[in-house]
Amino acid sequence: MSTVTKVQNPEADPRVKAVFDDIRTTRKSDFINNMWLYLAFDPDLLEKTWAEVKAVMATPSALDPVVKEMLYIAVSVTNGCSYCAHSHTAAAKAKGMTGEQHADLLRVIALAAKTNQLAVALQVPVDAAFDADRQA
Amino acid sequence: MSTVTKVQNPEADPRVKAVFDDIRTTRKSDFINNMWLYLAFDPDLLEKTWAEVKAVMATPSALDPVVKEMLYIAVSVTNGCSYCAHSHTAAAKAKGMTGEQHADLLRVIALAAKTNQLAVALQVPVDAAFDADRQA
Amino acid sequence: MSTVTKVQNPEADPRVKAVFDDIRTTRKSDFINNMWLYLAFDPDLLEKTWAEVKAVMATPSALDPVVKEMLYIAVSVTNGCSYCAHSHTAAAKAKGMTGEQHADLLRVIALAAKTNQLAVALQVPVDAAFDADRQA
Amino acid sequence: MSTVTKVQNPEADPRVKAVFDDIRTTRKSDFINNMWLYLAFDPDLLEKTWAEVKAVMATPSALDPVVKEMLYIAVSVTNGCSYCAHSHTAAAKAKGMTGEQHADLLRVIALAAKTNQLAVALQVPVDAAFDADRQA
Amino acid sequence: MSTVTKVQNPEADPRVKAVFDDIRTTRKSDFINNMWLYLAFDPDLLEKTWAEVKAVMATPSALDPVVKEMLYIAVSVTNGCSYCAHSHTAAAKAKGMTGEQHADLLRVIALAAKTNQLAVALQVPVDAAFDADRQA
Amino acid sequence: MSTVTKVQNPEADPRVKAVFDDIRTTRKSDFINNMWLYLAFDPDLLEKTWAEVKAVMATPSALDPVVKEMLYIAVSVTNGCSYCAHSHTAAAKAKGMTGEQHADLLRVIALAAKTNQLAVALQVPVDAAFDADRQA
Numbered sequence: 022m023s024t025v026t027k028v029q030n031p032e033a034d035p036r037v038k039a040v041f042d043d044i045r046t047t048r049k050s051d052f053i054n055n056m057w058l059y060l061a062f063d064p065d066l067l068e069k070t071w072a073e074v075k076a077v078m079a080t081p082s083a084l085d086p087v088v089k090e091m092l093y094i095a096v097s098v099t100n101g102c103s104y105c106a107h108s109h110t111a112a113a114k115a116k117g118m119t120g121e122q123h124a125d126l127l128r129v130i131a132l133a134a135k136t137n138q139l140a141v142a143l144q145v146p147v148d149a150a151f152d153a154d155r156q157a
Numbered sequence: 158m159s160t161v162t163k164v165q166n167p168e169a170d171p172r173v174k175a176v177f178d179d180i181r182t183t184r185k186s187d188f189i190n191n192m193w194l195y196l197a198f199d200p201d202l203l204e205k206t207w208a209e210v211k212a213v214m215a216t217p218s219a220l221d222p223v224v225k226e227m228l229y230i231a232v233s234v235t236n237g238c239s240y241c242a243h244s245h246t247a248a249a250k251a252k253g254m255t256g257e258q259h260a261d262l263l264r265v266i267a268l269a270a271k272t273n274q275l276a277v278a279l280q281v282p283v284d285a286a287f288d289a290d291r292q293a
Numbered sequence: 294m295s296t297v298t299k300v301q302n303p304e305a306d307p308r309v310k311a312v313f314d315d316i317r318t319t320r321k322s323d324f325i326n327n328m329w330l331y332l333a334f335d336p337d338l339l340e341k342t343w344a345e346v347k348a349v350m351a352t353p354s355a356l357d358p359v360v361k362e363m364l365y366i367a368v369s370v371t372n373g374c375s376y377c378a379h380s381h382t383a384a385a386k387a388k389g390m391t392g393e394q395h396a397d398l399l400r401v402i403a404l405a406a407k408t409n410q411l412a413v414a415l416q417v418p419v420d421a422a423f424d425a426d427r428q429a
Numbered sequence: 430m431s432t433v434t435k436v437q438n439p440e441a442d443p444r445v446k447a448v449f450d451d452i453r454t455t456r457k458s459d460f461i462n463n464m465w466l467y468l469a470f471d472p473d474l475l476e477k478t479w480a481e482v483k484a485v486m487a488t489p490s491a492l493d494p495v496v497k498e499m500l501y502i503a504v505s506v507t508n509g510c511s512y513c514a515h516s517h518t519a520a521a522k523a524k525g526m527t528g529e530q531h532a533d534l535l536r537v538i539a540l541a542a543k544t545n546q547l548a549v550a551l552q553v554p555v556d557a558a559f560d561a562d563r564q565a
Numbered sequence: 566m567s568t569v570t571k572v573q574n575p576e577a578d579p580r581v582k583a584v585f586d587d588i589r590t591t592r593k594s595d596f597i598n599n600m601w602l603y604l605a606f607d608p609d610l611l612e613k614t615w616a617e618v619k620a621v622m623a624t625p626s627a628l629d630p631v632v633k634e635m636l637y638i639a640v641s642v643t644n645g646c647s648y649c650a651h652s653h654t655a656a657a658k659a660k661g662m663t664g665e666q667h668a669d670l671l672r673v674i675a676l677a678a679k680t681n682q683l684a685v686a687l688q689v690p691v692d693a694a695f696d697a698d699r700q701a
Numbered sequence: 702m703s704t705v706t707k708v709q710n711p712e713a714d715p716r717v718k719a720v721f722d723d724i725r726t727t728r729k730s731d732f733i734n735n736m737w738l739y740l741a742f743d744p745d746l747l748e749k750t751w752a753e754v755k756a757v758m759a760t761p762s763a764l765d766p767v768v769k770e771m772l773y774i775a776v777s778v779t780n781g782c783s784y785c786a787h788s789h790t791a792a793a794k795a796k797g798m799t800g801e802q803h804a805d806l807l808r809v810i811a812l813a814a815k816t817n818q819l820a821v822a823l824q825v826p827v828d829a830a831f832d833a834d835r836q837a
């Protein structure tokens with residue numbers, strides 16, 4: 022079940038085919054997951070979304086690919102996105118996240134959710150020492 | 158402004174003093190930030206919260222301390238916790254997060270929030286390939 | 294699966310029947326969706342919820358009915374409400390939302406989620422120029 | 430207070446100056462709001478964020494500019510982003526949102542938050558009739 | 566700072582005056598807090614919001630008034646609503662919430678946020694035993 | 702479907718068996734729900750999570766057990782945690798929550814979500830009267 026109709030034979034559209042080919046090449050896998058199959062209903066949205074995902078997640082940068090996937094999990098879980106929790110946990114494992122790292126990730130994001138709740142409930146005032154302009 | 162009254166002279170309570178001393182020792186700093194000053198209104202809550210924060214964040218584990226702080230930022234930002242965004246960004250910088258890593262972190266969590274929104278809006282069905290039991 | 298037991302033969306209760314009749318008349322359709330079938334477990338909650346939905350969503354007002362449904366989708370998706378994303382996307386389409394408008398809606402709410410994340414992460418101070426009292 | 434240090438004389442960097450010039454031209458105003466001033470700490474993030482905001486929000490598309498700003502408000506409020514609620518309410522007014530439309534927007538997003546809460550609390554099962562594939 | 570202009574002399578409008586008078590009578594206090602002062606920009610929204618708050622929160626029902634305020638705090642904190650966390654914590658105290666109850670409330674909502682995070686991260690399947698229809 | 706592989710024969714691990722035995726004793730029931738079965742993938746996380754749940758939820762404290770379950774529901778629903786909404790609604794009923802209390806709970810959390818949305822949309826400034834330090 023979805024809110025948009027899944028396109029039949031999406032690669033008949035050359036823009037969709039180009040994106041799917043690039044996904045397969047980038048990931049060295051023939052598997053195209055549902056996120057892209059459903060986004061194909063609007064080729065422009067598909068192209069731009071994939072371009073950004075590729076630039077941020079599949080291009081070498083200041084953070085390690087596994088760390089980036091773990092950050093993605095942290096946001097996705099906090100937002101309650103079931104699809105994203107599944108897809109990015111699978112991606113993190115594929116990129117090398119160990120069982121110990123997975124458990125550690127869970128410990129950190131669970132604790133963060135807990136202390137976020139306390140800080141908001143107490144309405145703790147922000148310490149002046151945390152001001153980046155003051156630190157400068 | 159806060160929802161609990163800040164305790165005057167909190168270290169008059171030996172349980173509070175013990176926690177504050179441990180915070181100072183663990184962090185090698187005299188600074189006690191507002192989160193702990195306000196939590197001191199209930200010594201039990203203060204003790205248990207600090208014990209968990211110390212165990213998860215200040216004890217060597219499978220993830221690097223800077224990575225753990227970045228995961229904390231990811232959750233705190235997604236939850237909209239202003240205090241936590243400030244305190245954990247300061248902590249991440251103190252533990253070595255560079256400006257390039259900070260920008261990269263922002264790119265990842267911003268993209269995650271964006272694709273979370275798309276996946277929920279489309280109600281994309283979870284691919285069977287992501288099932289951990291199937292992968293086993 | 295649900296957290297309340299679905300009422301068998303809910304229209305045996307005249308208050309429930311009156312609400313369901315009004316839903317059918319207002320929508321010019323015999324279909325009663327699950328939200329109302331499950332809310333029937335408490336006739337008072339059913340009556341008040343429907344009265345408000347009818348007043349806000351099915352009564353001519355300053356905003357177009359399709360725009361109101363799109364706003365409903367924006368909130369529902371951000372809250373991660375799967376049922377609501379489904380029901381209000383279907384409603385928006387039934388009221389005339391085109392495929393191009395749907396894609397545009399997705400682009401806007403995805404971008405909003407992304408820049409929300411950046412603004413919270415940076416803790417950007419609110420510009421004085423945005424103060425409605427100053428504008429007055 | 431912010432989590433990044435505000436750049437002094439940001440337009441000394443030609444990439445930042447080019448973005449700020451484009452913001453001024455696009456908006457026909459000399460005012461640069463804090464979001465862009467703070468994002469200037471990373472020219473790449475500034476450029477890409479502005480490019481997407483301009484493409485989605487300042488380019489004619491299937492939805493009216495005021496509607497797009499109202500959708501932005503809906504997401505920002507649901508995410509609890511104070512800065513974004515302020516900046517996009519100001520933008521919506523600047524683009525013509527009337528007081529009556531503003532009140533109507535509030536009525537819709539408040540009701541949506543309320544029924545989202547009910548649907549999640551009841552765990553209402555999604556009706557098969559809402560499935561886009563079935564509708565196709 | 567606010568997104569709507571605060572009405573000068575709001576009680577010049579008889580509809581606003583009637584609501585404010587009812588707030589004062591219901592609460593046995595002359596104090597009108599900002600929520601109502603700002604909602605006065607739209608008398609219809611003011612009337613309907615107050616009517617619902619009065620019916621749900623100030624009318625005897627199956628739950629104790631202090632419990633209802635604590636539930637309000639739980640939702641408000643989870644939504645990150647600073648104003649609401651403040652106003653409902655003050656209300657709960659005014660209605661008799663003790664310091665021990667406040668600390669207990671914090672323990673429960675902090676733990677809930679933590680295990681919510683774990684359940685979503687693990688994508689734990691719902692046990693059939695929790696189905697209300699099966700329990701019936 | 703889950704993001705971790707369900708352990709086969711989890712009680713072969715004595716640490717897991719000890720936790721499961723304590724759950725059965727504490728709850729006076731043989732039923733172990735999926736949350737604990739899945740958490741068993743990491744015995745340390747299982748032990749610590751259960752210890753905290755037992756201390757907060759199954760130990761006499763300033764709040765009634767049913768009230769604590771209702772607060773848990775309020776947070777879980779606001780976070781959109783489907784599993785948690787199910788498990789804690791079942792727990793609240795098992796501990797004596799009546800149908801009238803359930804409906805009242807829904808009324809309160811739905812109203813809270815609605816007025817949270819209004820307060821954030823209006824960016825209502827916090828009244829000085831709500832400051833706990835001022836009240837002291």
